[in-house]
Structure formats: structure tokens, C-alpha cells
Amino acid sequence: MASEAELKQYLEVWEKELQEVMEKMGELSFKKYKEKKLDPELVQLEKRRMELLLNTELEGMVKYWLPLVSDKALQRKLEVLSDTILASKVMSHGEVSTLVRELDSMIVGYDYVVKGQLVDLGTVRNILKNEPDREVRKEAWLTSKNLSLQMEEKLLELVHLRNSLARDQGYANYADMSLALQGLQTEQVKEWLLDLTLKTNDLYQDLLTSGAKEQGLDSVQPWDVQYLLDSSGRSDSVFSRDKLLLALDQWCKQHGVDLRELGISVHFMDIPYNGLCMSIKRDDIRILGNPTNGYGYYKTIFHELGHSLHSAYNEQDSPVLRREAGVFSEGMAELFGYIMHEGKWLEELGLNSEGYEALQKSLLGSWFHYLRQRTAYALFEYSLYANPAQDLNQLMAKSEQDILGVAYDETARWAANAWYVSFPVYWQNYVIADFIASQVHGYLKNEFGGFTGYPEVLSYLREKLLRPGASIDWQVKIKDATGRPLSADDLISDILNLKG
Ligand SMILES: [Zn+2]
CATH class of the missing domain: 1.10.1370.30 (Neurolysin; domain 3)
Incomplete structure (x- = not known):
């Protein structure tokens, strides 16, 4: 790439595809909520979106041009894009996604029990908010204890992994990086x-x-x-x-x-x-x-x-x-x-x-x-x-x-x-x-x-x-x-x- 003009053009083509992918994803996500089933195409589109963002050619180009461009609008775009790429790298890291999925399924599959009855999380929340009987509130509060104990080890693993990815990017820890972004x-x-x-x-x-x-x-x-x-x-x-x-x-x-x-x-x-x-x-x-x-x-x-x-x-x-x-x-x-x-x-x-x-x-x-x-x-x-x-x-x-x-x-x-x-x-x-x-x-x-x-x-x-x-x-x-x-x-x- 020899000039800013060429860079602009490259980004335009790239953004156009990103936009198309995101529009299709939006349409299918809406369908997912409405029909309550996941269209497999949505998974494919998410994959494509990540490929677009985590493309090493693009990343190299952004890094190279960021300190060089003279056009203010283009410079701002490169700054935002650079942060977007960084965030995607950490958040969509393969091992991170696997751990998130595993932890997520523990949450979804967990059985909350109050007064010997299986209840959903909405009911637990409702009890903590509105139940006058203190003992019942206490039971509802305590029902998450085992979930926490089950999740602890894996969640800590996720915390360590996120921290190490953030350190690779030059931040002291993951919280600092997320806030900085x-x-x-x-x-x-x-x-x-x-x-x-x-x-x-x-x-x-x-x-x-x-x-x-x-x-x-x-x-x-x-x-x-x-x-x-x-x-x-x-x-x-x-x-x-x-x-x-x-x-x-x-x-x-x-x-x-x-x-x-x-x-x-x-x-x-x-x-x-x-x-x-x-x-x-x-x-x-x-x-x-x-x-x-x-x-x-x-x-x-x-x-x-x-x-x-x-x-x-x-x-x-x-x-x-x-x-x-x-x-x-x-x-x-x-x-x-x-x-x-x-x-x-x-x-x-x-x-x-x-x-x-x-x-x-x-x-x-x-x-x-x-x-x-x-x-x-x-x-x-x-x-x-x-x-x-x-x-x-x-x-x-x-x-x-x-x-x-x-x-x-x-x-x-x-x-x-x-x-x-x-x-x-x-x-x-x-x-x-x-x-x-x-x-x-x-x-x-x-x-x-x-x-x-x-x-x-x-x-x-x-x-x-x-x-x-x-x-x-x-x-x-x-x-x-x-x-x-x-x-x-x-x-x-x-x-x-x-x-x-
Ligand atoms: Zn909101």
C-alpha cells in the first residue's frame, strides 16, 4: 500500500463486507429471539466477522499507518479500529470462548431450590425483593452458594487467562485493559x-x-x-x-x-x-x-x-x-x-x-x-x-x-x-x-x-x-x-x- 488514498479504499471495501455481515447477523438474531431457535448461519456469520477483524494483514496495516496518516478523520478511524482489533483478540480468544461457554452452561443448567422447590432465577430475585419472611429470603440468598463453589475454579482460570492476554498487550491486568478500551x-x-x-x-x-x-x-x-x-x-x-x-x-x-x-x-x-x-x-x-x-x-x-x-x-x-x-x-x-x-x-x-x-x-x-x-x-x-x-x-x-x-x-x-x-x-x-x-x-x-x-x-x-x-x-x-x-x-x- 503506497498512499493514504489506497488505504482509504482498502478500508472502504473491508468495511462494506463487515457491514453486510453485521446486517445479516442482526436480522438472524432478531429471528432467534422471535422463533426461539438458533439459525446455524448465525454461527457462520459470527465466524466470518471474527475473521474480518482478526486478519493479520489488516492489523499490520493499521499499526503501520496509524502514526503516519495526515487526514484527521482517517486517523480517528484507525485509532478506533486498532482498539476494536485488540478487544476482539482478547475477547474472542479460542480458550476464552471455551471457558465462557463452559461456565455459561453451568449457570444455565443450575437448579435453584427454595423451600424444597425447584425455581428459576427470576423467582429467586423476586423473593429477595418482595418476600416478607426473612428465613425464606435467607434460603433464596443461599441457593446460589453451590453454584459459586462449582464455578470458582474455572472462573479463576478464566481470570488468569484474561490477565495474561491483557499483559501481552502491555496492560497490568484485564480490568485495566477493558476500562482503557x-x-x-x-x-x-x-x-x-x-x-x-x-x-x-x-x-x-x-x-x-x-x-x-x-x-x-x-x-x-x-x-x-x-x-x-x-x-x-x-x-x-x-x-x-x-x-x-x-x-x-x-x-x-x-x-x-x-x-x-x-x-x-x-x-x-x-x-x-x-x-x-x-x-x-x-x-x-x-x-x-x-x-x-x-x-x-x-x-x-x-x-x-x-x-x-x-x-x-x-x-x-x-x-x-x-x-x-x-x-x-x-x-x-x-x-x-x-x-x-x-x-x-x-x-x-x-x-x-x-x-x-x-x-x-x-x-x-x-x-x-x-x-x-x-x-x-x-x-x-x-x-x-x-x-x-x-x-x-x-x-x-x-x-x-x-x-x-x-x-x-x-x-x-x-x-x-x-x-x-x-x-x-x-x-x-x-x-x-x-x-x-x-x-x-x-x-x-x-x-x-x-x-x-x-x-x-x-x-x-x-x-x-x-x-x-x-x-x-x-x-x-x-x-x-x-x-x-x-x-x-x-x-x-x-x-x-x-x-x-
Ligand atoms: Zn441499555
């Missing part, structure tokens, strides 16, 4: 998470203590915490399943969003997630959902609306530059999920001031639990990769004691965590997504008056955050859109304000 540093993330924890701690401890007192508990055990903070899913008639799509349409109409024109469609079906957004082509974006009654699902549908608009308004043609860091994508989704926190919008949905107050109160506890459980898992995971030889049962006990405020308990549980297997170093993304959503909403409130009811806000967000895709670093976009670098500050004040 999202443009984050481990120390910075830890600082953020601890900042959020410490500055909201008085309120958190009050909530926990008063909850325990109300229930007559003399201590908060690990099987009590979610029940105390996150019980009683609201089933207010305002948030009924059959009015969900009407609400979505109403909001979109008011803000000049034509879902049909953008190629965004909503499909209700039985999927293993709350909601899912599949971006098949630029003008074919499908939201999949399995809605229930209640506030939570309204939040989910607006979250998925965020994913779909992020995709629809992303003006990059290049599949390399269309794809953004997971943490930023979640942040853009939450930015729309936060619409369900806006008093003005809730009023339009028919919530009266009494209902609004009750909602705020119940939100505080469940939000705290959501953020702190994720924080505890994330901090545990960084320490796990930094030193896999330590006593991990003690580490998890300590992490949950410090962050969740529960009694110290060394019962084995750390390894029974599907994210540690299939979505490593992902837990912090949920928390940071809320930093992003809070900071952007805070800015919108100050500069425009809010989000709901101000259609011009959407053009602002499009221009600053959604349109550029990965052609601009995501943290630079946040700073540009909100006037300051990302921090935990706005989320901290949003939480403290909920206290009312």
Missing part, C-alpha cells in the same frame, strides 16, 4: 464510585436503619438489603402495560420524533431481558420488549427509545465509527430513561402530586440498591483482576459490607455472577451511565428549562452527542455538551434531592 482509567473509575458512595452515605445509612427498624430487624443481613430498599413494585394504574405505547407515541409526537420515518419499530415478545434494542440497519431499528405493568417498564421503554434514537441520529456511515463505547451508549439510553423522572412528564401521564411524592420515595430506595450493588460488584472485580490469589470470599464480604452496608458474611457467592463470565468489567457502566444522564439533564434544566416540553433540546442533543458517533471521543462530547468533564456531582445531587 472504553477511554477510562481504573483509578478514576474507583474514585468516581467511592465519591458517589461517600457523599450519599448519610442518607443511605438513614434509609437502611429506618427500614430495618420498621421491620423489627436488629441487623441488616445480605438477604435483607434489597427487601428493605427495593420492595413493593409500584402497580399504579397510571403505568399500565396497555397505555405504554400510547405514552411513548405521545412523548415522541410532542418532541418532533417520527418513529416510523426513522425506521424504529417496537416488537413485544418473550425475551430473556427487560428490553433490547437491535440496530439492524440505519433505517431499521427494532425495540424488543416484554412489558409488565408498572413504573419500571415505562422507564425501560424510554431507555430503549434512547438506544434507538442514538442509532438513528448517528450520522456515521463507517461501521467502525458508528460503534461507540458501551458506557456511552448506556448513558445515551439513560438520558431518555430519565424522562421518567421529570415531574412535568409524569403529570402529563396522569400522576397527581400525591402519587408523585410516593413515587419519589420508592425511587430513592430502589435506585440506591441498584447503584450500590453494581458499585460493590465493580470494585470487587477490579480487585479480583489485580490480585486473583487473595481470599475472594473475604473480598466479596468486605465489598458488600462497605458499599451495601450489610453484615460481613463470607458465604461463597462471588463466582455465581453471569456478568463476570460473559460481560466482564461491565458493572460500572450502569453507574457511569447515570452520571452521564444526570449531568446532561442538569445542564438541560439550567440552559433550556428541562427536556420534556422543549423540542429544541433534541436538536441540541443530536448535534452534540448523537450525530458524531465515535468520530469524537465520548468524554470530549460530554464536556462539550455540558460545559464540564464528566463527574459524579449531578447524580449525587439528584439523589440527595429525591429525599424531598
Whole structure:
């Protein structure tokens, strides 16, 4: 390859094939959810996608040209591509995939037992959240112990393997590498998470203590915490399943969003997630959902609306530059999920001031639990990769004691965590997504008056955050859109304000 022009052309041809493969994969994945069976072609396409990414000719070319090119856009593309190749090398390493598959099948095949009955994981979660009988909650909490013990050894093997692959690439450990590929540093993330924890701690401890007192508990055990903070899913008639799509349409109409024109469609079906957004082509974006009654699902549908608009308004043609860091994508989704926190919008949905107050109160506890459980898992995971030889049962006990405020308990549980297997170093993304959503909403409130009811806000967000895709670093976009670098500050004040 003699010139930048030739390089551009080479990449164009390569990207075109990548795009075709990914479009076909999207179509077949949708079919997989709908028809509940795996098309063998999907496996072939995934193989082809990896061949395209892990092609040594391409890798050599990216390495060679990265320091040489003068075209800024091309340089950015090579930077992003170089990270994508590195990530694929580690994540799709043959032995990694084998271990992930083995661990995954242990999780899927595991028998959870409560009160002598075989139950699914959804039931276990529901018990921890809503069951008033403490002994039953304890049993439900303990049912994952054997799974953790079964998985421990293999999961540690996976941790060591990931670490050694990360070290081959010049990183101290796998957590550092994963965060770096999202443009984050481990120390910075830890600082953020601890900042959020410490500055909201008085309120958190009050909530926990008063909850325990109300229930007559003399201590908060690990099987009590979610029940105390996150019980009683609201089933207010305002948030009924059959009015969900009407609400979505109403909001979109008011803000000049034509879902049909953008190629965004909503499909209700039985999927293993709350909601899912599949971006098949630029003008074919499908939201999949399995809605229930209640506030939570309204939040989910607006979250998925965020994913779909992020995709629809992303003006990059290049599949390399269309794809953004997971943490930023979640942040853009939450930015729309936060619409369900806006008093003005809730009023339009028919919530009266009494209902609004009750909602705020119940939100505080469940939000705290959501953020702190994720924080505890994330901090545990960084320490796990930094030193896999330590006593991990003690580490998890300590992490949950410090962050969740529960009694110290060394019962084995750390390894029974599907994210540690299939979505490593992902837990912090949920928390940071809320930093992003809070900071952007805070800015919108100050500069425009809010989000709901101000259609011009959407053009602002499009221009600053959604349109550029990965052609601009995501943290630079946040700073540009909100006037300051990302921090935990706005989320901290949003939480403290909920206290009312
Ligand atoms: Zn999401």
C-alpha cells in the first residue's frame, strides 16, 4: 500500500463486507429471539466477522499507518479500529470462548431450590425483593452458594487467562485493559464510585436503619438489603402495560420524533431481558420488549427509545465509527430513561402530586440498591483482576459490607455472577451511565428549562452527542455538551434531592 488514498479504499471495501455481515447477523438474531431457535448461519456469520477483524494483514496495516496518516478523520478511524482489533483478540480468544461457554452452561443448567422447590432465577430475585419472611429470603440468598463453589475454579482460570492476554498487550491486568478500551482509567473509575458512595452515605445509612427498624430487624443481613430498599413494585394504574405505547407515541409526537420515518419499530415478545434494542440497519431499528405493568417498564421503554434514537441520529456511515463505547451508549439510553423522572412528564401521564411524592420515595430506595450493588460488584472485580490469589470470599464480604452496608458474611457467592463470565468489567457502566444522564439533564434544566416540553433540546442533543458517533471521543462530547468533564456531582445531587 503506497498512499493514504489506497488505504482509504482498502478500508472502504473491508468495511462494506463487515457491514453486510453485521446486517445479516442482526436480522438472524432478531429471528432467534422471535422463533426461539438458533439459525446455524448465525454461527457462520459470527465466524466470518471474527475473521474480518482478526486478519493479520489488516492489523499490520493499521499499526503501520496509524502514526503516519495526515487526514484527521482517517486517523480517528484507525485509532478506533486498532482498539476494536485488540478487544476482539482478547475477547474472542479460542480458550476464552471455551471457558465462557463452559461456565455459561453451568449457570444455565443450575437448579435453584427454595423451600424444597425447584425455581428459576427470576423467582429467586423476586423473593429477595418482595418476600416478607426473612428465613425464606435467607434460603433464596443461599441457593446460589453451590453454584459459586462449582464455578470458582474455572472462573479463576478464566481470570488468569484474561490477565495474561491483557499483559501481552502491555496492560497490568484485564480490568485495566477493558476500562482503557472504553477511554477510562481504573483509578478514576474507583474514585468516581467511592465519591458517589461517600457523599450519599448519610442518607443511605438513614434509609437502611429506618427500614430495618420498621421491620423489627436488629441487623441488616445480605438477604435483607434489597427487601428493605427495593420492595413493593409500584402497580399504579397510571403505568399500565396497555397505555405504554400510547405514552411513548405521545412523548415522541410532542418532541418532533417520527418513529416510523426513522425506521424504529417496537416488537413485544418473550425475551430473556427487560428490553433490547437491535440496530439492524440505519433505517431499521427494532425495540424488543416484554412489558409488565408498572413504573419500571415505562422507564425501560424510554431507555430503549434512547438506544434507538442514538442509532438513528448517528450520522456515521463507517461501521467502525458508528460503534461507540458501551458506557456511552448506556448513558445515551439513560438520558431518555430519565424522562421518567421529570415531574412535568409524569403529570402529563396522569400522576397527581400525591402519587408523585410516593413515587419519589420508592425511587430513592430502589435506585440506591441498584447503584450500590453494581458499585460493590465493580470494585470487587477490579480487585479480583489485580490480585486473583487473595481470599475472594473475604473480598466479596468486605465489598458488600462497605458499599451495601450489610453484615460481613463470607458465604461463597462471588463466582455465581453471569456478568463476570460473559460481560466482564461491565458493572460500572450502569453507574457511569447515570452520571452521564444526570449531568446532561442538569445542564438541560439550567440552559433550556428541562427536556420534556422543549423540542429544541433534541436538536441540541443530536448535534452534540448523537450525530458524531465515535468520530469524537465520548468524554470530549460530554464536556462539550455540558460545559464540564464528566463527574459524579449531578447524580449525587439528584439523589440527595429525591429525599424531598
Ligand atoms: Zn441499555
